[in-house]
Amino acid sequence: MSKEFPYTLTPPSKIINEVSRIANISIEEECIETNQKLLSRYSSKDVVAVMDIPPYDRALVDGYACRSQDILYASAESPVVLKLVDKDVINEGECKELNTGDKVPQGADIVVPREYTLRNEDNVLVYNSLPPNYGIGLRGEDIRKGEVIIRRGERIRPWHIALASAQGFKCIYVYKLPRAIVFSTGMELLEPGEPYRDGMIYDSTRRLVLSYLKWMGFDVSDGGRVSDDIYMIEKMFRKLLSEYDIIFSTGGTSIGERDYTVKALKRLKPEYIVHGFAIKPGRPGAIAVVNGKIIIALSGFPVAALSELDLVFKPLIEKLLNIRIDYPKIMGRLTRRIPSQPGITELYRVRIWIQNGEHFIEPLRLTGSGVLSTLIKGNAFLIVPEDSTGFEEGEKVEVHLVSW
Amino acid sequence: MSKEFPYTLTPPSKIINEVSRIANISIEEECIETNQKLLSRYSSKDVVAVMDIPPYDRALVDGYACRSQDILYASAESPVVLKLVDKDVINEGECKELNTGDKVPQGADIVVPREYTLRNEDNVLVYNSLPPNYGIGLRGEDIRKGEVIIRRGERIRPWHIALASAQGFKCIYVYKLPRAIVFSTGMELLEPGEPYRDGMIYDSTRRLVLSYLKWMGFDVSDGGRVSDDIYMIEKMFRKLLSEYDIIFSTGGTSIGERDYTVKALKRLKPEYIVHGFAIKPGRPGAIAVVNGKIIIALSGFPVAALSELDLVFKPLIEKLLNIRIDYPKIMGRLTRRIPSQPGITELYRVRIWIQNGEHFIEPLRLTGSGVLSTLIKGNAFLIVPEDSTGFEEGEKVEVHLVSW
Structure with missing residues (x-):
């Protein structure tokens, strides 16, 4: 029961190729200290070990x-007697007392x-x-000099920080994600905390987009709300273009008479513009490149906006x-058939659960791009590719785990 | 090839029961605005919907x-003529123009x-x-008034923020996690960035613990390093006890002559103390309750410390x-046998991968509690419970996904 969207729908792959070719946003790096601040950033360079870890053969036990x-013939009946010394070199018949780690x-x-x-x-x-080698952790057995310990584009986890610290790195190069901002359009919107008024709805889409982008690692700004007025929206875009690399709007992307966002976008004379994504939900989205900056006009419905993101x-x-924001990918068996229209990439919200050691994947039945409850009832996304006609009941499919 | 730890080993379940009974740390809540700041916090109360979503029957399309x-008999050949009105009530033969969402x-x-x-x-x-109902999103079809939209103890995701916003909530109650601090002990430690000196190692364990706790959501402080001196360590503990609810130290928990941490801990006259965890790796850890506060003396080896955490x-x-920090749980088939000693909870670092639609779980062969490389080579933890003698090759086991 979703609306027919009359414009040509462009596949995501084509949009991504074109936008990445034309866009000209500043991509900066910074060297962040190997402490908590580094967590969840994206590395901008391969990080290579500069020394063996452990850096020397070390004692794994307290002893001698x-x-x-x-001590080849030492036994309980005939112990071997060694001379205790405190030197950096051990000769025949000698031993040195060590603590673990020495x-x-x-x-x-x-x-x-x-x-x-x-x-x-x-x-x-x-x-x-x-x-031989009993009680010893050998030099380089953990990491060898020259090994890549963090790949370019990887999201930094606690163990990456530990490994980089163990190599003595004071800081690691990571991307500064582009400056992003989100504003919403819509006369029917109330801000959470305002008293409810009949016929209005609280703005949830802007907050969904803001928190989703933050969760990806963006230090994203909240641009507030703009009226359904083509000139106000155009003015907002122009103002933000001077300060941000990526601008998101929510709402006003459909073809109704109050849908001014895309009209405003066109007045900016973009180098590239697409209105209509070959995805479901989220068809009415638009994307443009203006002066090298990227503007994404998302749907006002939260789940459509999430799918566009x-x-x-x-x-x-x-x-x-050149980063990877990947969710974990899990295989499971579909509990019911999912039909899909070729030419459209579809995002299904699904619930994955374990029974008798098997993963089962249940597509959530609720329809409509505004249906937020599927997001808290589900825990994964199933993406049906562009060229697929869907999946059969019982078929094994891969899903992206977004929460559990 | 790990050291024999001569003390009685206490199972985690017993420690957890005792510490949670005796500890007396301040557990505070705060109401955080439904925006990005709420992300990744833990809810401290069930959040219940106060209104239906959508709050009224709304148009899913632009139309009439x-x-x-x-219009029961309307067709291409014989259209029905309706009178266009602009009123809040529609009578027989009338229609009203609506935009999507109206x-x-x-x-x-x-x-x-x-x-x-x-x-x-x-x-x-x-x-x-x-x-009937074509083109309409029915009131309450997404969320019904009275439904729980966020469960107590759940970690806040972007969609929770969206749902709470859609309900008009200005803020949501979440826990202030207890104030925590980590310091390290060890004369052999260098800080990352210092020039390397032979026989020393860079301190990675403290940074691993700091970033792991931050990743859990703690606003954790870095307490720096203290010398291997029983009085200095005791003094550090005493100072931190007045400012923090949970104190972590790293290193000095074994039974060597330079292992002063547990000795210092005992001088604080704790209400409860355990030295020796029935876990592997991580046996030499210690935990104590002092004036109701919790002190955890972690091993100096990074992977042992992680296992203790x-x-x-x-x-x-x-x-x-009463929160859930759970990792996603995934089932897969073991690529080789894992033996385990009953009475000990074991943490194996494993790599989970997909082949022909099946998940396979490969335990990483590297041994030693200091072996950090298994953490970047692996992507999940396999926990062998206390009462288990291990798992056979080919057996289906559940692992905790920590990265992918």
């Missing part, structure tokens, strides 16, 4: 470093755990024979910055 | 609202899309018969605050 051949002295190839020994003033009795904006920004 | 019985006037039960009509001054010709601290804070 010695030569394996010296550097193993030259000449030693074993650290005998303290519980296999008895200390007797300046001598140590060893009661066990052990294989996910199927058009996300792959576009991934391509422009 | 009318009574279904009036409130449907009383009396009307259809919105005829504009493309099925022809407008002729004050009349509208309708060329199609349509079923994941198997002891995460379930503890989930219980204390």
